[in-house]
Amino acid sequence: MVDVDKVLDEAGLTNPHVREYVKEWAAVTTPERIEVVSAADDARLVAEALESGEFKPAGEGLYYSQSYYKDTARSEERTIVATNDPADKGIYNNWRPASEMKPKLIELMTGASAGKTMYVIPYLMSPKGSPLAEFAAGVEITDNRSVVMQMIRMARVGAEYINDLGDSFVRAVHVTGDLPNLGQGTPDDKRYFVTVADERTILHFGSSYGGNALLGKIAHGLRQGSYDGWKNGFLVEQFMLLGITDKQTGEKYNICGGFPSASGKTNLAMTLAPDALGDRYYVEFYGDDIAWLWVGEDGKLYGMNPENGVFGVAKDTNEATNPTALDSIQPGSGAIFTNVAYNVKTQEVWWEGKTKNPPEDLDGWHDWKGEAIADRTPEQAGEPWAHPNSRFTTTMGNVPNVAKDYEDPKGVEIHGIIFGGRTRDREPLIRAIDDVAEGVYDGLTLGAEATFAADGLDGQLRYDPMSMRPFMSYPEADYAAHWLEVIGRASEKPVFAHVNWFQRDAEDGHFLWPGYRENLRALLWLMQYKNGQVEGRRTAVGVLPTEEELNLEGLDLPQEDLDRILTIDVDRWRQEMGFREEHLNQFEGLPEEIWEAHRRVAKALDDES
Numbered sequence: 036m037v038d039v040d041k042v043l044d045e046a047g048l049t050n051p052h053v054r055e056y057v058k059e060w061a062a063v064t065t066p067e068r069i070e071v072v073s074a075a076d077d078a079r080l081v082a083e084a085l086e087s088g089e090f091k092p093a094g095e096g097l098y099y100s101q102s103y104y105k106d107t108a109r110s111e112e113r114t115i116v117a118t119n120d121p122a123d124k125g126i127y128n129n130w131r132p133a134s135e136m137k138p139k140l141i142e143l144m145t146g147a148s149a150g151k152t153m154y155v156i157p158y159l160m161s162p163k164g165s166p167l168a169e170f171a172a173g174v175e176i177t178d179n180r181s182v183v184m185q186m187i188r189m190a191r192v193g194a195e196y197i198n199d200l201g202d203s204f205v206r207a208v209h210v211t212g213d214l215p216n217l218g219q220g221t222p223d224d225k226r227y228f229v230t231v232a233d234e235r236t237i238l239h240f241g242s243s244y245g246g247n248a249l250l251g252k253i254a255h256g257l258r259q260g261s262y263d264g265w266k267n268g269f270l271v272e273q274f275m276l277l278g279i280t281d282k283q284t285g286e287k288y289n290i291c292g293g294f295p296s297a298s299g300k301t302n303l304a305m306t307l308a309p310d311a312l313g314d315r316y317y318v319e320f321y322g323d324d325i326a327w328l329w330v331g332e333d334g335k336l337y338g339m340n341p342e343n344g345v346f347g348v349a350k351d352t353n354e355a356t357n358p359t360a361l362d363s364i365q366p367g368s369g370a371i372f373t374n375v376a377y378n379v380k381t382q383e384v385w386w387e388g389k390t391k392n393p394p395e396d397l398d399g400w401h402d403w404k405g406e407a408i409a410d411r412t413p414e415q416a417g418e419p420w421a422h423p424n425s426r427f428t429t430t431m432g433n434v435p436n437v438a439k440d441y442e443d444p445k446g447v448e449i450h451g452i453i454f455g456g457r458t459r460d461r462e463p464l465i466r467a468i469d470d471v472a473e474g475v476y477d478g479l480t481l482g483a484e485a486t487f488a489a490d491g492l493d494g495q496l497r498y499d500p501m502s503m504r505p506f507m508s509y510p511e512a513d514y515a516a517h518w519l520e521v522i523g524r525a526s527e528k529p530v531f532a533h534v535n536w537f538q539r540d541a542e543d544g545h546f547l548w549p550g551y552r553e554n555l556r557a558l559l560w561l562m563q564y565k566n567g568q569v570e571g572r573r574t575a576v577g578v579l580p581t582e583e584e585l586n587l588e589g590l591d592l593p594q595e596d597l598d599r600i601l602t603i604d605v606d607r608w609r610q611e612m613g614f615r616e617e618h619l620n621q622f623e624g625l626p627e628e629i630w631e632a633h634r635r636v637a638k639a640l641d642d643e644s
């Protein structure tokens with residue numbers, strides 16, 4: 036038996052509530068050792084991981100890691116939000132009674148860390164001193180060393196963040212389990228990822244993949260956070276957050292927004308290229324995956340990124356699409372690459388789209404499962420080298436255009452909120468929405484093609500309200516009402532907009548818009564629109580830029596493609612309204628303002644000739 040008190044004393048972990056929680060779970064999972072970690076332990080943990088083979092070197096201060104091959108993405112089916120109140124059951128939160136789930140998880144976790152080290156990770160999902168800091172603290176306990184090093188990069192980690200907080204921290208328990216024997220994806224699946232939201236307790240069993248195992252990020256930063264926000268008057272969303280400064284006028288605009296997983300948040304937030312537009316603008320990175328939004332004492336809407344790092348999709352990251360991401364994973368950055376391809380001889384990493392073609396010399400290259408590429412049969416030749424959901428992990432401080440004030444506890448004022456996703460038809464490049472209820476309605480009816488970030492859903496069309504579907508923790512009707520209430524309280528309303536970088540040609544399937552770094556052009560138009568500098572063209576579904584208003588300098592787009600992305604297909608939209616009605620009808624008790632917005636848009640479409 037570990038002398039828990041002795042370990043906690045030595046680590047300076049004095050908070051009595053945290054101590055009690057650690058003891059309680061150590062008694063369940065029965066680890067061989069316990070260690071309290073802080074960011075200062077990173078170098079030692081890395082050395083241990085290199086020694087054990089958990090990490091492989093991928094250049095100076097860069098690391099390659101692999102999760103089990105059946106454990107490479109979030110599992111939505113196995114993810115549950117549990118509470119003690121059946122009224123918390125929504126359509127997407129997979130609600131179960133807390134009294135049913137807790138005993139199940141305790142049973143699965145009993146003795147499950149035997150022989151392992153239990154790491155205690157005190158963390159904060161906000162800058163220190165944030166007005167929301169009381170909801171941001173947590174203590175993850177995990178039996179997985181990779182998880183610790185990922186958490187150190189993604190959150191603020193150390194006992195100093197939680198010692199003074201009393202009982203106000205999230206209890207986040209992660210047990211990896213015996214990965215080869217968990218029946219992933221079979222009827223006998225043993226994994227469970229449960230957030231007991233009204234007890235502020237997270238119990239995840241059966242994965243070491245980031246989205247399931249870094250509990251500060253998704254389980255706390257999104258699911259628990261949004262439940263807390265509902266009860267305490269703030270919003271928690273899967274949003275990126277960026278700032279654009281017009282150097283000529285000195286004006287700065289901050290835009291946040293939600294796109295479903297693997298639909299371009301990280302790319303948009305990191306990679307905008309002001310230099311393409313004559314050096315007039317300066318774009319700053321605040322966050323790429325989560326934003327917490329609140330109304331400040333001055334009545335304005337504020338936002339902050341609770342994370343301290345970036346967990347980005349590797350696929351298609353290259354000099355052209357996202358040079359900023361490449362800069363932030365340079366030698367010496369401490370970046371971790373998970374489930375990419377790896378060369379055991381040269382220690383290089385590669386993923387699809389890193390370069391146009393894979394390396395020619397196959398010697399030493401292994402795919403994401405660890406199998407030698409040179410040994411592939413002709414049938415296997417076309418299979419990807421890297422998993423499509425392979426990721427890089429790096430800290431905010433490594434991102435070259437990180438905002439100087441990204442750690443300011445005050446947060447930043449929010450001027451615009453955008454929604455977008457992968458939509459191959461119907462959705463134009465950008466449409467601005469002035470009315471708050473219509474903006475919220477637009478977010479609730481965000482529909483897009485699902486991606487490889489969740490198991491087994493790639494390519495399916497589905498609605499993903501505000502990009503929160505996989506993270507929804509309470510009923511959708513309450514969620515809509517909460518949005519209207521919070522934004523309604525703001526003295527200055529943000530402009531809303533829907534964007535789409537993914538419209539395709541119906542015949543050959545090419546993307547109609549070059550995307551990536553060029554997306555700044557659409558956001559600049561939105562800011563000019565908010566400022567009254569451009570008027571746009573009013574349509575039934577919002578205001579679209581005219582061709583003259585949109586900065587197209589230096590772009591060579593076929594007129595046909597441009598026409599398509601700057602107009603709406605009224606027939607296709609009329610059909611869409613029927614699908615939306617069905618979608619919204621699932622949400623019992625949806626606020627009347629949302630239905631009114633729906634009817635206004637439907638009528639405007641009917642009136643359009």
Ligand code: GTP
Nearest residue numbers: 296297298299300301302348350351488536550551
């Ligand atoms: P999560 O981190 O899973 O929440 O996803 P994300 O929204 O941050 O997605 P990310 O920015 O990592 O983009 C995922 C995929 O979309 C990558 O394969 C990108 O290459 C692709 N992508 C991003 N932006 C664009 C764009 O503007 N145009 C096109 N065609 N593809 C894009």
Ligand code: MN
Nearest residue numbers: 273296297324
């Ligand atoms: Mn995400």
Ligand code: MN
Nearest residue numbers: 300301347348
């Ligand atoms: Mn991302």
